[in-house]
Amino acid sequence: MDMLKGDQIAEASLTDWRKLAQGLHARYLVDDFGTGARFVAAVGEAGDALGHHPRVSIGKGYVDLKLVSDDAIYRDDEGTEHVVEWVTQQDVDLARRITEIAAGHKVEADPTSVSDIELGLDTARSATIAPVWAALLAGSAEAQGRGTPGDEIRDATGRVPNLWFGDADEHETPRQRFHIEVYVAPEAADQRIAAALGAGGTIVDDSNAPSLTVIADQDGNEGIVCVDMSAAKKN
Numbered sequence: 001m002d003m004l005k006g007d008q009i010a011e012a013s014l015t016d017w018r019k020l021a022q023g024l025h026a027r028y029l030v031d032d033f034g035t036g037a038r039f040v041a042a043v044g045e046a047g048d049a050l051g052h053h054p055r056v057s058i059g060k061g062y063v064d065l066k067l068v069s070d071d072a073i074y075r076d077d078e079g080t081e082h083v084v085e086w087v088t089q090q091d092v093d094l095a096r097r098i099t100e101i102a103a104g105h106k107v108e109a110d111p112t113s114v115s116d117i118e119l120g121l122d123t124a125r126s127a128t129i130a131p132v133w134a135a136l137l138a139g140s141a142e143a144q145g146r147g148t149p150g151d152e153i154r155d156a157t158g159r160v161p162n163l164w165f166g167d168a169d170e171h172e173t174p175r176q177r178f179h180i181e182v183y184v185a186p187e188a189a190d191q192r193i194a195a196a197l198g199a200g201g202t203i204v205d206d207s208n209a210p211s212l213t214v215i216a217d218q219d220g221n222e223g224i225v226c227v228d229m230s231a232a233k234k235n
Helices: 006-011 033-050 089-104 126-137 186-198
Strands: 018-020 023-029 055-059 062-067 069-075 081-086 115-123 162-167 178-184 202-208 212-216 222-226
Touching: 023 089, 023 115, 033 055, 033 062, 033 089, 062 089, 115 126, 126 162, 178 186, 186 202, 186 212, 186 222
Parallel strands: 115 162, 178 222
Antiparallel strands: 018 023, 023 062, 055 062, 069 081, 115 178, 202 212, 212 222
């Protein structure tokens, strides 16, 4: 099934969901664990009917859901097809059904609170070092290049954050190579950035804001607040 572009996701008007990194994310607020479990059970039945299921996490007062397809088709500029992890129509269809289920269970969504973390490592030798990180993070060589045309490390069970590799000059002066990417909903980005600045952080680069805002702590360590504006609903 073809991967969906950002504007296609935006046109779907998924009120409870936000596109972060590769997938659709939603958080539903629940009064107690039993309510959350019953809601998840109903979501499971809907997933059975569609032959597709979300990743689920339940905690005190919330149920977090992520929808992503493991077999989305991406075509590069040469027309070559790649199997990647991305949002497809089946994710959109299930997201809509889950929104209906949530309304029936009187469970409210809190889309501003969704978040996703990925790791970035700048290197000129991703193919050389990726096997080490696949072993360290996921314990499996299959994690290298899983769901991506590149060397990105992705654990099939989602136990650890994805690790992707950015291009870097082999002979550049030593500098910070690791950074954390924090994906948030578009309407939450300003508050997240303001909170970091209020805690003593500084903006290093906002030339690509609101999609990317680079923030440094007092020691110069950098993190990036990321927003997928392509999939955001246009007013």
